[in-house]
Amino acid sequence: MQRDKIKEVYLKTVDSEIVYDGKVENVDYYNIFCRAASEECLYKYKDNNFCSFNFKYQNKDSVLIIFSIPLSNNGKKLNKHITERIMDIVRDIEQCLVKVDFTNCENNKDDKMVYLTFIKIIDEGE
Secondary structure: OOHHHHHHHHHHHHHOOOEOOOOHHHOOHHHHHHHHHHOOOEEEEOOEEEEEEEEEEOOEEEEEEEEEEEOOOOOOOOOOOHHHHHHHHHHHHHHHHOOOOEEEEEEEOOOOEEEEEEEEEOOOOO
């Protein structure tokens, strides 16, 4: 199932040493996705790119996951409106990770993307 990919990437990130040390309030999405591609932590999920990094949130070890969702379908036939695609990802994240400690959705009209950001504090034993 595609949802298993989220959990797999989350666990892989927990075990990795790839860290994002920027601020979650001011993410440079273009650069973070370029960095993810160069560090081989860029993934596909339901025709969207996403990346995952270790992160400090509220002074706790966490995982930062960012989805890049195109506003347009770029010629592909998509049956769902952007809001439905966003809600599908939110639902899948919540089902896979059970509890998410931070969620943000940002529309960037310059690059015609919606960026969906999640942070999950790493539970003891993960």
